[in-house]
Amino acid sequence: MPSSHSSLALGLGIIGLEFAAAVTVFVSSTLLPVIAADLHARDRLGLLIAGSTLGMFVSMPLSGRAIRAFSATQVLGGGLVLSIGGTAMASLADGPVVFAVGRAIAGFASGLLAVFGLSAAIRHLSDDVRVRVIAATAAMWILPALVGPPITLGLNAIVGWRWTLLLPLPFVVVGRVLVARATRDDPGEQDIRHTSWNALLVPVGVGLMVVAADRPLAIVVGTVIALIGFAALVPRGTLRARVGAPAGVAALTLFGLGFFGADGLVTVLFTDGFGTDLRAAGLALSAAPLAWSLSTPLVPRLRTRGLLPSTALCLAVTGLCVLALAVAVATGAPYPLVILAWAVAGVGVGLAYPTLYLAASTPPEGTGATELAAAVITAESFGALLGGSAGSTVLTLTGLGHAARVQGLTIAYAGFGVVVLLAAVLATRLAPARPPTEQSA
Known part of the structure; x- marks a missing residue:
């Protein structure tokens, strides 16, 4: 069990990453009409939205392997680099495909950091502390929900959507630093059971569901494929x-x-x-x-x-x-x-x-x-x-x-x-x- 200072840093880091996720959601959803117009992608909204979702689902079956193969510092550092790089790529995009790829990379990083943070909390925090952290993460959505859209629109009017899209990154950095401080001496799990490769069917099915969201048959097929992968990912x-x-x-x-x-x-x-x-x-x-x-x-x-x-x-x-x-x-x-x-x-x-x-x-x-x-x-x-x-x-x-x-x-x-x-x-x-x-x- 880590010291009280490490537990505090870990809890604050997880809360910080959740706040960054909330800011990302409200910034992205608020800017969507502006981005779609600027990239001439009003008829491809599904592609603009799908990137981060697909990236997150791809990260789920791969996170365990990454956390086992690399140290905590490497995982957190890699997640931060991918988050910054993916967001920067999306902000510099000249078309919807590049934007979606950038969002997918950032979504992958977000999923990786989330899995690392939650797994560290499971291993190191008592039930009482974890309940408090879960409660605090829920509260992290209040402020972004209330002030996120107007601040986003204000920044967009001043500096444009490309710079505004970078708004969540400082919160990601702070959360990553706090989690890294709390887990720098963490040896990690040495006996992680490898998730079946069938779990990769989750992002395949989800991709079909998201990209073909206006076709009921595609949604049904995608759901079946994703459920097969889901069964391989969840506990027995x-x-x-x-x-x-x-x-x-x-x-x-x-x-x-x-x-x-x-x-x-x-x-x-x-x-x-x-x-x-x-x-x-x-x-x-x-x-x-x-x-x-x-x-x-x-x-x-x-x-x-x-x-x-x-x-x-x-x-x-x-x-x-x-x-x-x-x-x-x-x-x-x-x-x-x-x-x-x-x-x-x-x-x-x-x-x-x-x-x-x-x-x-x-x-x-x-x-x-x-x-x-x-x-x-x-x-x-x-x-x-x-x-x-x-x-x-x-x-x-x-x-x-x-x-x-x-x-x-x-x-x-x-x-x-x-x-x-x-x-x-x-x-x-x-x-x-x-x-x-x-x-x-």
Whole structure:
């Protein structure tokens, strides 16, 4: 177990990398219309968006091999170089292909750094500290969500999108330095089980899903291919939801599918389903994420006092709230009640997520920390991607027009709610949490 100073540096480094990830998301999404126009790629938005996603998924099955083959300093240094190089390449791009390649390189680096940071946390931080770090990382999305878009637009007006795209890099550097300080004497895992090469089917399938996002058949084929790779990446017993980390990874996947799938359609839900303007839809969009970010920091204190509701109960509340959105759009419920339901869903997630993430990232016997870290990150991200693809496919199949769109949204949100409820069922199979007094410092 590292010293308290090393634990603090490691925790702050992980939080810093999460803040950098949040800044990257909001900067990239805010600049997307500007970049698409400047690169003459308005008809190739999928390519502009896909780069970072594909890079991250490619890094997952390769991270364990890299961490075993190189020292901590080399891994972190390589990740930093790739992050800077990929971002610089994207900022200098003269066309959408070069931009996408640069974003893919940066996405690969982001995935590598995330796996290294999480695996180090699994090996070196007690459960209590890890819960606090998880709670803090959720809070790191509040500030970028509130001020990220206006600051990004302001910088774009002053220096242009190419310089603005570099904004997240200082936070990546700070996070990397802190993690490096905490792990400089870390020998790493000497017995990492090599992930099957079948795991590389995940980025292959994901690539098909993202690039051909407007073709339902391609999405289905890509999903099947990615699931084969996913099965090779996750811990043994995940597909059977075996008690402990396997059930946690399975529940995290379903949570990502159901909640992030619902979150991805909120703007469409309010503009097309309830007939609001974009301003009102934007307010609704922030309700659940803001509630999540504000409620998660309460988890460590509630957990210490024995007052934290069970993960299954919190996820069940979230699932019921998502189902309520399906009923609301079908019946034309009042706008304030719908926002309230979505905010309560965020509270449920905020209280459930740290414990669920902790359970999913606690290695069962025979599973290395690095292997599990890659599986956990993939599970949540892959679930979210499946949710987004499922939602868009449902809306495509139900067609245009107000009545058809209401029908599609009702079906989509009903499905998302059921999936989150299934995640709640799997959460009953998590390993019992150890009382704080029984954990190592």
